[in-house]
Amino acid sequence: MRRLFSRRVFLRGAGGAAVALPLLNDVFPSSAHAAADAGAAAPFPKRLFIFFTPNGTVPGEFFGPGNTTNLTLGQITAPLAPHIKDLLMLDGLDNKASIAASGDPHGVGIGCMLSGCKLLTGAQAQGMSSGGWSSGISVDQYVANVVGKSTKLGSLQLAGKLLVSSIFSRMSFSGPGQPLDPYADPQQAFDNIFASSPIDATSARRLALKKSILDEVSGQLDALATTLSRADQNKVQAHAAYIRDIESRLLINVSSSCQPPPRPTISASAPVGYDPYDPNNAGHEVINAASDVDLPKILQAQLDLIAGAFACDITRVASLIAAPSRSDVVMSWLANPYGSGQLSQAHHEMSHQGDAQGAPGLIAVDSWYATQLANFITKLKSIPEGTGTLFDNTVVVWCNELGIGNIHSHTRVPFLLAGSCGGYFKTGRYVQFPAGTPHNNLLASLALAMNVPLTNNSFGDPAFCTGPLSGLTA
Amino acid sequence: MAISAVTRLGSLYACNVATIGEDGCAQQFITIFGKRAFRRPLTSAEATRFFALYTTGRTGGQFTDGISVVIEMMLQSPYFIYRPESGVAAQAGATAAPVTPYEMATRLSYFIWGSMPDDALFAAADAGALATPAQVTAQVQRMMQDSRAHQVVATFHREWLELASALDAAKAPTMFPNWSPQLASNLYGESSTFVEQVFWGDGNLATLLEAPYTYANQAVAQYYGVTGPAGATYTKTMLDPTQRAGLLTQGTFLASHANPDQTSPVRRGKFVREQLLCQTIPPPPNGIVITPPPYDATTTTRNRFVAHETVALCKSCHTQMDPIGFAFEHYDSVGQWRTMDGPSAVDTSGTLTGTDVDGPVDGAIALMRKLSTSTQVANCVATQWFRFANGRTETDADKCTLVSIEQQFTSSHKDMRALPIAIATSDAFRYRTSNGGSP
Numbered sequence: 040m041r042r043l044f045s046r047r048v049f050l051r052g053a054g055g056a057a058v059a060l061p062l063l064n065d066v067f068p069s070s071a072h073a074a075a076d077a078g079a080a081a082p083f084p085k086r087l088f089i090f091f092t093p094n095g096t097v098p099g100e101f102f103g104p105g106n107t108t109n110l111t112l113g114q115i116t117a118p119l120a121p122h123i124k125d126l127l128m129l130d131g132l133d134n135k136a137s138i139a140a141s142g143d144p145h146g147v148g149i150g151c152m153l154s155g156c157k158l159l160t161g162a163q164a165q166g167m168s169s170g171g172w173s174s175g176i177s178v179d180q181y182v183a184n185v186v187g188k189s190t191k192l193g194s195l196q197l198a199g200k201l202l203v204s205s206i207f208s209r210m211s212f213s214g215p216g217q218p219l220d221p222y223a224d225p226q227q228a229f230d231n232i233f234a235s236s237p238i239d240a241t242s243a244r245r246l247a248l249k250k251s252i253l254d255e256v257s258g259q260l261d262a263l264a265t266t267l268s269r270a271d272q273n274k275v276q277a278h279a280a281y282i283r284d285i286e287s288r289l290l291i292n293v294s295s296s297c298q299p300p301p302r303p304t305i306s307a308s309a310p311v312g313y314d315p316y317d318p319n320n321a322g323h324e325v326i327n328a329a330s331d332v333d334l335p336k337i338l339q340a341q342l343d344l345i346a347g348a349f350a351c352d353i354t355r356v357a358s359l360i361a362a363p364s365r366s367d368v369v370m371s372w373l374a375n376p377y378g379s380g381q382l383s384q385a386h387h388e389m390s391h392q393g394d395a396q397g398a399p400g401l402i403a404v405d406s407w408y409a410t411q412l413a414n415f416i417t418k419l420k421s422i423p424e425g426t427g428t429l430f431d432n433t434v435v436v437w438c439n440e441l442g443i444g445n446i447h448s449h450t451r452v453p454f455l456l457a458g459s460c461g462g463y464f465k466t467g468r469y470v471q472f473p474a475g476t477p478h479n480n481l482l483a484s485l486a487l488a489m490n491v492p493l494t495n496n497s498f499g500d501p502a503f504c505t506g507p508l509s510g511l512t513a
Numbered sequence: 514m515a516i517s518a519v520t521r522l523g524s525l526y527a528c529n530v531a532t533i534g535e536d537g538c539a540q541q542f543i544t545i546f547g548k549r550a551f552r553r554p555l556t557s558a559e560a561t562r563f564f565a566l567y568t569t570g571r572t573g574g575q576f577t578d579g580i581s582v583v584i585e586m587m588l589q590s591p592y593f594i595y596r597p598e599s600g601v602a603a604q605a606g607a608t609a610a611p612v613t614p615y616e617m618a619t620r621l622s623y624f625i626w627g628s629m630p631d632d633a634l635f636a637a638a639d640a641g642a643l644a645t646p647a648q649v650t651a652q653v654q655r656m657m658q659d660s661r662a663h664q665v666v667a668t669f670h671r672e673w674l675e676l677a678s679a680l681d682a683a684k685a686p687t688m689f690p691n692w693s694p695q696l697a698s699n700l701y702g703e704s705s706t707f708v709e710q711v712f713w714g715d716g717n718l719a720t721l722l723e724a725p726y727t728y729a730n731q732a733v734a735q736y737y738g739v740t741g742p743a744g745a746t747y748t749k750t751m752l753d754p755t756q757r758a759g760l761l762t763q764g765t766f767l768a769s770h771a772n773p774d775q776t777s778p779v780r781r782g783k784f785v786r787e788q789l790l791c792q793t794i795p796p797p798p799n800g801i802v803i804t805p806p807p808y809d810a811t812t813t814t815r816n817r818f819v820a821h822e823t824v825a826l827c828k829s830c831h832t833q834m835d836p837i838g839f840a841f842e843h844y845d846s847v848g849q850w851r852t853m854d855g856p857s858a859v860d861t862s863g864t865l866t867g868t869d870v871d872g873p874v875d876g877a878i879a880l881m882r883k884l885s886t887s888t889q890v891a892n893c894v895a896t897q898w899f900r901f902a903n904g905r906t907e908t909d910a911d912k913c914t915l916v917s918i919e920q921q922f923t924s925s926h927k928d929m930r931a932l933p934i935a936i937a938t939s940d941a942f943r944y945r946t947s948n949g950g951s952p
């Protein structure tokens with residue numbers, strides 16, 4: 040085993056006994072802070088992770104049948120049973136911004152998911168009435184602007200599928216009309232997260248050159264901005280600010296106690312016969328089962344990278360779009376719930392076969408996603424931090440652009456939290472909210488959980504926020 | 514990208530280091546590659562700064578390290594990523610000024626090719642030979658010969674006619690077991706080939722809207738139930754002229770503008786209103802259920818959608834869509850010809866209102882014949898090209914420009930190939946104003 044394990048970390052990994060043992064190979068030595076603080080009572084950074092899966096749900100099987108107060112899991116959420124004490128099931132939240140926004144219901148669902156704001160006008164994906172980008176900052180970026188100031192990456196956006204840039208596949212916005220592109224390729228993501236950590240002589244020279252390049256580019260952006268109309272000026276200035284942000288983080292060194300995970304061996308390849316940059320794909324996937332077979336490995340790699348980035352404190356905010364909104368992933372590795380053989384139908388397609396006919400397929404797909412999430416939680420629990428684990432200081436949010444896919448509803452959208460975020464949330468519960476509670480309230484709660492103050496006790500479009508959710512905190 | 518450019522440096526740029534030295538080669542590279550990347554000659558201040566950047570990269574490394582830094586910078590430069598335009602200074606009292614020759618070369622190349630200018634366009638810009646309508650016409654005619662123009666024309670039609678939406682049209686498998694992604698892909702290929710052949714063939718709008726033939730392969734011929742070619746290649750194939758006429762009677766349009774289990778007079782009518790007549794239908798009011806009525810085999814489409822005629826809230830907009838869409842009722846959810854609609858014979862009587870060809874229509878073929886004589890439809894095609902070329906919707910300030918483009922289209926007997934030339938030579942394309950509209 041090449042990686043360096045301190046004895047303490049090794050024991051902690053083995054201490055998990057039978058459960059943790061098979062994972063030992065993947066255990067990160069410890070979080071950077073755990074090593075630096077060596078068990079001191081210093082507070083550990085809190086982490087926020089957003090896990091997005093598409094096409095709505097089968098509510099009874101997500102929220103659990105017959106719930107009122109006690110948390111029971113449905114077929115979809117059953118794979119999370121080992122973590123049931125850490126879950127907080129949120130039933131009855133409406134994506135009000137999406138209901139008010141115009142455009143394709145999938146696109147507005149994901150576009151308003153983290154921003155809680157309506158979309159700008161525009162046609163991101165031609166032909167489709169998909170609306171423009173979000174009109175406000177997303178909560179992950181709002182949080183990252185505060186908690187990510189001193190980390191090498193302010194935030195980390197990853198995806199399971201490569202897609203043309205459109206509102207169907209973008210969830211994070213650094214400001215109005217400023218979508219952040221996720222890395223869909225685990226190797227590319229790895230290189231951007233870990234490549235220069237820790238900084239040695241070779242990477243120092245490379246970083247110095249990068250800095251010279253960015254100096255020149257930001258100079259050009261400033262000069263160009265002075266010649267433009269107001270609207271264009273805003274665009275170019277936002278671009279310049281982004282470049283300066285990258286520049287300022289270039290030389291942040293990561294704790295030398297951090298051992299990055301191995302570089303992923305899986306690389307996202309462009310789906311066969313589908314040019315992701317062809318605007319005629321209307322911004323969403325074309326059904327292509329052959330290109331989907333790598334998805335399990337890609338998601339596994341992306342989740343490992345996020346765990347690694349958290350453990351090394353390279354970032355404290357991450358999101359993963361497992362598949363874009365309106366996804367037509369064909370999960371051919373699953374058994375066909377409609378008959379014999381393997382599942383051959385695409386996700387979005389199944390969501391429109393009627394609630395009853397579509398349900399077996401949707402349950403199969405969503406419970407598979409739940410399994411990936413459960414494994415990720417197990418992984419976070421295997422990374423020691425102080426007297427506990429990294430998971431203790433994390434909150435995971437599982438979200439979806441729709442409530443029920445068949446009718447494109449934005450009401451009773453499935454939200455599930457996992458992890459207390461450093462004791463902020465009181466987990467192991469099912470909470471039912473009054474009908475019509477806006478999901479912006481959840482976004483507000485997430486900011487507070489991460490110790491980021493709100494303005495006017497509200498997040499997103501204030502028309503769709505009545506303050507943080509009540510009854511969630513410990 | 515920069516790394517792969519450096520490993521292919523020889524193909525980007527040949528320079529003899531032995532003769533003119535590394536610094537000389539670097540300076541040459543900056544001038545030549547910089548002009549291509551920025552689509553204009555570099556200023557001398559830029560060239561000086563970029564050479565300094567090269568030197569930074571070269572120090573402690575190799576020649577290619579220095580070049581690599583320059584390429585990396587240029588590919589991140591806003592002058593490469595964006596298309597900034599300054600125009601030439603407007604004359605006193607003028608509200609508009611021509612774009613610079615290099616900006617004009619860039620406008621033309623991105624409009625006709627969707628890519629950067631070639632050597633001939635750069636040469637024309639160097640010589641100031643993109644100034645008059647005749648010079649621009651000559652360039653557009655030259656550029657239209659190139660395969661890149663075919664790609665852009667295909668892109669325009671896919672966007673305007675929403676062809677790609679057929680590729681992921683979901684259909685109820687129990688009702689339409691023959692529908693598959695493969696069939697959708699074949700139908701998409703059919704319509705794409707049809708559009709390509711019509712545009713570059715006779716170019717006539719009427720052919721696009723009324724042709725009694727299509728370009729079928731074996732799967733497509735089977736779909737239409739006609740004798741056609743064997744194999745995968747799309748070949749001109751006659752269709753039953755009592756059943757099919759032009760693009761809107763092809764499977765691509767019909768299947769993508771339908772619900773999974775039933776037709777959609779709404780979506781078919783809306784397409785005609787918005788894409789062919791350039792009229793806008795407002796979105797449904799907030800808070801109402803917009804789920805289509807469930808399919809019911811015991812009754813007809815018209816009966817299922819009757820709320821659109823009887824409920825006042827629905828009626829105001831749906832009278833603009835459904836009566837056009839009903840003309841397509843001979844085609845089911847996947848675009849196949851049918852004679853029965855549930856228990857009754859298909860009723861294709863429809864109505865056109867708010868157009869220059871108003872009146873009753875019976876069936877899609879009659880509808881297409883009417884639309885193909887409509888001046889409003891012809892003007893809409895011109896408008897669609899205008900939007901595509903300028904990357905924006907038209908404003909009131911564009912009225913004069915549009916009228917001129919429409920006139921040129923009409924006097925070409927609606928040859929669609931006249932439109933790119935009319936647009937490229939228009940004032941809106943050759944000049945810029947402070948507000949971004951037509952001068």
